[in-house]
Amino acid sequence: MISKTCGYAIRGVIFLALENNINKRIGIQEIAEELKVPQQFMGKILQELVRKDILKSTKGPHGGFYVNDSILDLSLIRIVEAIDGLGVLKKCFLGREECSSENPCPMHDEFEVCRSSIFETFQSKNIRYFVEHIEDGTTFLAT
Amino acid sequence: MISKTCGYAIRGVIFLALENNINKRIGIQEIAEELKVPQQFMGKILQELVRKDILKSTKGPHGGFYVNDSILDLSLIRIVEAIDGLGVLKKCFLGREECSSENPCPMHDEFEVCRSSIFETFQSKNIRYFVEHIEDGTTFLAT
DNA sequence: AGAATAAAAGACCCTTATATCTTTATATTT
DNA sequence: AAATATAAAGATATAAGGGTCTTTTATTCT
Numbered sequence: 405m406i407s408k409t410c411g412y413a414i415r416g417v418i419f420l421a422l423e424n425n426i427n428k429r430i431g432i433q434e435i436a437e438e439l440k441v442p443q444q445f446m447g448k449i450l451q452e453l454v455r456k457d458i459l460k461s462t463k464g465p466h467g468g469f470y471v472n473d474s475i476l477d478l479s480l481i482r483i484v485e486a487i488d489g490l491g492v493l494k495k496c497f498l499g500r501e502e503c504s505s506e507n508p509c510p511m512h513d514e515f516e517v518c519r520s521s522i523f524e525t526f527q528s529k530n531i532r533y534f535v536e537h538i539e540d541g542t543t544f545l546a547t
Numbered sequence: 548m549i550s551k552t553c554g555y556a557i558r559g560v561i562f563l564a565l566e567n568n569i570n571k572r573i574g575i576q577e578i579a580e581e582l583k584v585p586q587q588f589m590g591k592i593l594q595e596l597v598r599k600d601i602l603k604s605t606k607g608p609h610g611g612f613y614v615n616d617s618i619l620d621l622s623l624i625r626i627v628e629a630i631d632g633l634g635v636l637k638k639c640f641l642g643r644e645e646c647s648s649e650n651p652c653p654m655h656d657e658f659e660v661c662r663s664s665i666f667e668t669f670q671s672k673n674i675r676y677f678v679e680h681i682e683d684g685t686t687f688l689a690t
Numbered sequence: 691a692g693a694a695t696a697a698a699a700g701a702c703c704c705t706t707a708t709a710t711c712t713t714t715a716t717a718t719t720t
Numbered sequence: 721a722a723a724t725a726t727a728a729a730g731a732t733a734t735a736a737g738g739g740t741c742t743t744t745t746a747t748t749c750t
Contacts, residue, residue, distance in 0.1 A: 409708075415641055432726085462726090463726055465725045496554070499554035499558075508687065510680060510681065514665070522658070525654070543653045546643075572696095574695095587739070607696060607748055
């Protein structure tokens with residue numbers, strides 16, 4: 405559905421939002437260790453999110469990645485859009501070039517339900533929602 | 548979700564089931580043209596399905612791939628199993644190594660609904676179901 | 691038997707996703 | 721100012737998925 409890269413990106417952003425204290429920067433090493441993901445690869449992904457204005461970063465000692473409180477209002481769909489593009493949520497389940505309700509593949513209707521429920525989640529849930537569930541202890545970021 | 552390869556496989560099997568007359572064999576060229584998929588690649592996929600005893604084939608003039616009526620009772624999950632393996636339906640949405648209802652990622656519950664609905668479709672619907680919808684003209688195999 | 695036909699099989703190639711390594715730029719500390 | 725820590729940037733490596741090409745094998749027709 406979404407790429408592994410995009411999953412890492414989402415987990416990274418939620419992690420930064422969780423740790424968000426005023427002006428606190430978190431190094432890529434700590435992020436990668438906490439989330440149990442490859443450090444350099446995570447670095448590239450977070451850099452991309454900086455370029456897309458979803459995160460901020462500073463170099464030098466005590467540098468690192470950080471977010472400000474407005475991140476809590478960001479809807480997940482913005483991260484998916486930045487990493488995979490929205491097209492990832494529209495591809496035909498059976499690999500046809502074109503697939504739509506007017507010209508559906510055999511799985512189209514069944515899958516459309518899922519597709520739109522995932523899309524609705526990405527659209528309507530913001531980072532705050534996910535942060536709260538992590539703080540609750542009802543969901544987990546690291547394996 | 549499932550691989551493109553697996554989507555081609557499903558479309559190929561449904562196509563053969565549609566065209567199934569006694570002892571009729573269909574060449575890979577015709578199959579690929581009808582479904583608008585790469586011929587050689589489709590050949591490899593159908594060969595794999597022959598090895599997995601889902602299809603049959605014969606070489607030589609008037610050879611080709613074919614199925615018998617029992618194909619209509621095959622559930623789609625058997626094709627997914629043969630090509631991608633059932634693991635493809637169990638992967639964590641956010642790319643964690645382990646993800647379960649006891650140790651859920653932030654998207655786990657939302658995605659579980661989709662996952663199980665897709666699984667249920669694959670499990671419960673047989674080829675006959677899809678063949679009927681194609682014959683109806685309500686769904687389409689080729690783009 | 692020989693020619694023609696069609697799938698099987700395997701080697702190979704291209705693209706994308708995933709991941710790592712190296713160098714550079716920048717900020718902080720001393 | 722110099723040393724140091726740290727991320728940015730970009731080149732490179734690896735693996736998997738997707739796709740093509742060539743040779744072999746089996747079948748049928750003449």
